[in-house]
Amino acid sequence: MILRAIFQIGILLVLPPLLLGVVNRVKSVAAGRTGPPLLQLYSDLWKLIRKDVVYSRTTTWVFRAGPLVGLAAVATAGTMLPVAGQPALLAFPGDFVLFAYLLALARFATALAALDTGSSFEGMGAAREVSFASMAEPALFLVLVVMARATASLSLSGMLGPALAPAWKAAAPALLLSAIALFVVALAENSRIPVDDPNTHLELTMIHEVMVLDHSGPELAFILYGAAIKLFLFGALFVRLVADVGVAGFWAAEVAFVVELVGFAILVGLVESGMARLRLTRVPQMLVGASVLSVFALVLLLR
Amino acid sequence: MGSWTDIAFILVVVLDLFLLASSRLGAAIRAVALQGALLSLLAVLLTSSGHDVGHMLVVAGGAFLIKALLIPWLMFRAIREMAIRREMEPLVGYVPSILLGGLGVVLSFAFSRGLPLPTREMHPFLVPTALATVWTGLLLVVSRRKAVTQVLGFLVLENGVFVFGLLLTDFMPVMVEAGVLLDLLAAVFVMGIVMFQINREFASLDTDALSSLRD
Amino acid sequence: MVLLVLLVPLSLGAVAFAWPDNRTRPALLLAGSLVHLLGLGSLWVHPEGPVMRDYLFLDAAGKVVLTTSSILFLASAIYAQGYLRRRDDRDNRVFVGGLLILLSAMSTVGMAQHLGVLWVAIEITTLATAPLIYFNHNARSLEAAWKYLLVSSLGIALALLGTFFLALSGAGPDGPRSLLLADLVRDGAHLSRPWVRAAFVFLLVGYGTKMGLAPLHSWKPDAYGEAPGLLGALLAGGITNFAFLSVVRVFQVTSAAGEGAFARDALLGLGLLSMALAAVFMAGQRDFKRMLAYSSVEHMGILAVALGLGGSAVTGAFYHVVNNGLAKGVLFLAAGNIHRAYGSKRTDEVRGAARRLPVSGPLFLAAFLAVTGTPPFSPFWSEFMILNGAIASGRFVVAGLFLLFLAVIFIGMGATVLGVVQGSDEGAPSRPGTADGWLTAGPPVALLAMVLLLGLWLPGPLLALFDAAARLVNGGGA
Numbered sequence: 001m002i003l004r005a006i007f008q009i010g011i012l013l014v015l016p017p018l019l020l021g022v023v024n025r026v027k028s029v030a031a032g033r034t035g036p037p038l039l040q041l042y043s044d045l046w047k048l049i050r051k052d053v054v055y056s057r058t059t060t061w062v063f064r065a066g067p068l069v070g071l072a073a074v075a076t077a078g079t080m081l082p083v084a085g086q087p088a089l090l091a092f093p094g095d096f097v098l099f100a101y102l103l104a105l106a107r108f109a110t111a112l113a114a115l116d117t118g119s120s121f122e123g124m125g126a127a128r129e130v131s132f133a134s135m136a137e138p139a140l141f142l143v144l145v146v147m148a149r150a151t152a153s154l155s156l157s158g159m160l161g162p163a164l165a166p167a168w169k170a171a172a173p174a175l176l177l178s179a180i181a182l183f184v185v186a187l188a189e190n191s192r193i194p195v196d197d198p199n200t201h202l203e204l205t206m207i208h209e210v211m212v213l214d215h216s217g218p219e220l221a222f223i224l225y226g227a228a229i230k231l232f233l234f235g236a237l238f239v240r241l242v243a244d245v246g247v248a249g250f251w252a253a254e255v256a257f258v259v260e261l262v263g264f265a266i267l268v269g270l271v272e273s274g275m276a277r278l279r280l281t282r283v284p285q286m287l288v289g290a291s292v293l294s295v296f297a298l299v300l301l302l303r
Numbered sequence: 304m305g306s307w308t309d310i311a312f313i314l315v316v317v318l319d320l321f322l323l324a325s326s327r328l329g330a331a332i333r334a335v336a337l338q339g340a341l342l343s344l345l346a347v348l349l350t351s352s353g354h355d356v357g358h359m360l361v362v363a364g365g366a367f368l369i370k371a372l373l374i375p376w377l378m379f380r381a382i383r384e385m386a387i388r389r390e391m392e393p394l395v396g397y398v399p400s401i402l403l404g405g406l407g408v409v410l411s412f413a414f415s416r417g418l419p420l421p422t423r424e425m426h427p428f429l430v431p432t433a434l435a436t437v438w439t440g441l442l443l444v445v446s447r448r449k450a451v452t453q454v455l456g457f458l459v460l461e462n463g464v465f466v467f468g469l470l471l472t473d474f475m476p477v478m479v480e481a482g483v484l485l486d487l488l489a490a491v492f493v494m495g496i497v498m499f500q501i502n503r504e505f506a507s508l509d510t511d512a513l514s515s516l517r518d
Numbered sequence: 519m520v521l522l523v524l525l526v527p528l529s530l531g532a533v534a535f536a537w538p539d540n541r542t543r544p545a546l547l548l549a550g551s552l553v554h555l556l557g558l559g560s561l562w563v564h565p566e567g568p569v570m571r572d573y574l575f576l577d578a579a580g581k582v583v584l585t586t587s588s589i590l591f592l593a594s595a596i597y598a599q600g601y602l603r604r605r606d607d608r609d610n611r612v613f614v615g616g617l618l619i620l621l622s623a624m625s626t627v628g629m630a631q632h633l634g635v636l637w638v639a640i641e642i643t644t645l646a647t648a649p650l651i652y653f654n655h656n657a658r659s660l661e662a663a664w665k666y667l668l669v670s671s672l673g674i675a676l677a678l679l680g681t682f683f684l685a686l687s688g689a690g691p692d693g694p695r696s697l698l699l700a701d702l703v704r705d706g707a708h709l710s711r712p713w714v715r716a717a718f719v720f721l722l723v724g725y726g727t728k729m730g731l732a733p734l735h736s737w738k739p740d741a742y743g744e745a746p747g748l749l750g751a752l753l754a755g756g757i758t759n760f761a762f763l764s765v766v767r768v769f770q771v772t773s774a775a776g777e778g779a780f781a782r783d784a785l786l787g788l789g790l791l792s793m794a795l796a797a798v799f800m801a802g803q804r805d806f807k808r809m810l811a812y813s814s815v816e817h818m819g820i821l822a823v824a825l826g827l828g829g830s831a832v833t834g835a836f837y838h839v840v841n842n843g844l845a846k847g848v849l850f851l852a853a854g855n856i857h858r859a860y861g862s863k864r865t866d867e868v869r870g871a872a873r874r875l876p877v878s879g880p881l882f883l884a885a886f887l888a889v890t891g892t893p894p895f896s897p898f899w900s901e902f903m904i905l906n907g908a909i910a911s912g913r914f915v916v917a918g919l920f921l922l923f924l925a926v927i928f929i930g931m932g933a934t935v936l937g938v939v940q941g942s943d944e945g946a947p948s949r950p951g952t953a954d955g956w957l958t959a960g961p962p963v964a965l966l967a968m969v970l971l972l973g974l975w976l977p978g979p980l981l982a983l984f985d986a987a988a989r990l991v992n993g994g995g996a
Contacts, residue, residue: 173313285397289324292405299412421690421710444672457671464679471685
């Protein structure tokens, strides 16, 4: 039992950088290049942790707290996600609200840190990020509400647990629509194309990247690591919603889960390679569209 | 998984929402063509139980030819001749359009529960889908600027009416259904001719320029 | 004979499209309308029973509307001989062919007893008219034709939805399961009322758009303003009446189903709104053809009010159909002549029409008097009948508003018409070869004479016909 819990936490802590590595690899291969090694992010994190930190004179404790709070929040959110058919480490009715708000707290901390630097680039990035988030959050909540309604459960563990399979049999189209909406939200929240380009080097076109320009050393490591965990969280949510393979046995289920997550990362990479970034004015339309899709799914369920 | 009919109805509504959000004319025309194809599929799926299958196949085939092939082809010719690719910012912006469309969908599903159907209920999604599609068509006609999008909105409206007409296949004569298809074709033909002529009279297909007559 | 009345104009229309000679083609128009009127006359004398599985039958209401339109069409056909000869620079193939098809379609509407056939025929009238509006081939008429087509098609699509609703309302186990008027009216009690109500709303909006009731009238000023005068006469005096007939048919079913009160209120509301809107927009109108369009909106409003009042006002409504149709014919034909003589429709440029066009000018003035309800012209009597109906049923507010709007319209329209007709025509633009001729001035004179005659003496059989039509609406059956 304790072994399983440790294993779950271990997956949460160890796997995320690999996912990012897979995404980057897929993008490179799609572009015809070989690309960085899959374990590149681990090397980057290790390198960054051993470096010194440099602080700007205009920053305060907020700047130093930002990455820490962000990482802590995201990791805590991870403990609420059920993995491989087991209930999550933290589960209670209404925990999906806490989940969403922990992610929001992480974003809030990062944005505050960006504003604390007093730089106009980072302020601009923070403004963009937050305004997109204001539309992505309702979409996320609507997806969660659809799932709650479909499985008649108010806890993430219940939603993604044994009640999900019968829910799919009863209301597959609705859940499919909300899965599509969830994927769109995942792309938005993780600053992927078509919302944001993680590879751009032009500050004026950045959204998430520009918020973290001033961080260095271990704090930058925390930021990168936190972003990876966030991608893992959304990936886990999506994968559990869509591809719940009823594999018996704890270890087999865990292996299946890891494989599916890699599949999710590959999908993200393919989507990023296939699309171009949307004009900034089109992003709200896309997010509102995702919300409306979820509303439609909800209407189908309520019928 | 739900039945194919469920999926077809849901896809029709999703296409409605897509049309409200789309600013690329090529994508919009393809969406309307796909919607037409789905409608002819629905015509076949809904009447496989018992009745006059032969007649239904003819209607479905005609619908497919006209809605999914002929009319989109005409539309593509129109935009190619006019070299237009995009709609300009419509009178009702995209985000409000999507929201209004979503509202329409919600209200359609909510109200159709309260409407007692005198005849056998073919499918619980039929009436709400028809109403939502009619609403979308109206929204498109009223709020868009380019004549092509207005015609697309009209086609969507006709699609919604067609869906509703499927309810009557039990006992209504062929005439009305054939008339719908025929006149839809005729209407679009004439509209198309007018559109082409619109191009020659004005430099663009922008109906704002068609507002010199005013009181 | 019924089929003959329908098919002859249609086949002549097809011939017109194939006919090579531009000069002689208008004669087909004359031939078609003569055959049509004669055929109709024979149906008056020897009435026939239902044809084509009961889909087509000329009942009292249809007789009123169809005969008015046939007379109007004949007058227009004679006018067209002169008009098209003066416009022989234009290819009149589409015009002549389209008009003949229009005649056939209008006849189908008049005789339709099946709501589906009715809908198809109305749709065909829309399709046939749109290219005709574009006869002048300029930017403004293109805009008018586009707006007309778009708005009318919208209305017709909604009318189809309403027709489906109506069919569905009768689909119950003991319902009529048919769209035949007779079946629906007979089994009215078995119709599902929520669906009938919804159907009425959509059908009123749809066919009301074709009528040009406010607020669905936006196409009218443009279409009537830009169309040639002859087409305006047919649109305002013909097609709108057929749209009214469609509304009447729908009303028959709705009141048979027990939703008559709801329908009447809706009609009253829209009718009064139309009259009010016409009154507002008629004042200060700078284009006298657009002014005529608002006059058409006003009279459609009057018809709607009459239908909504019920009882004896409905007889007045059918009487008004005839009067309005003929008077509009005079108005538009005379206005067309004036427009052609001056090359302009604007009231600041056109003056002194009475001097330059000794027939059309005074005709325009006389027609204005007729259409605003001045005795002894017949519209006075039909409007009086409607007003009587309002007061008799105790609806004093409606009667008061009715009178108020009529007065305002009289003032507004009068100012424009007097400005156009009176004064001297020095300095006003002119065009050669546009003086009054027999063919272009004769028909409107004849129509005005009919309007005057009907005002002085209403023949008994005609009144009986109006009463019979009213009985259809009020549920007496005939």
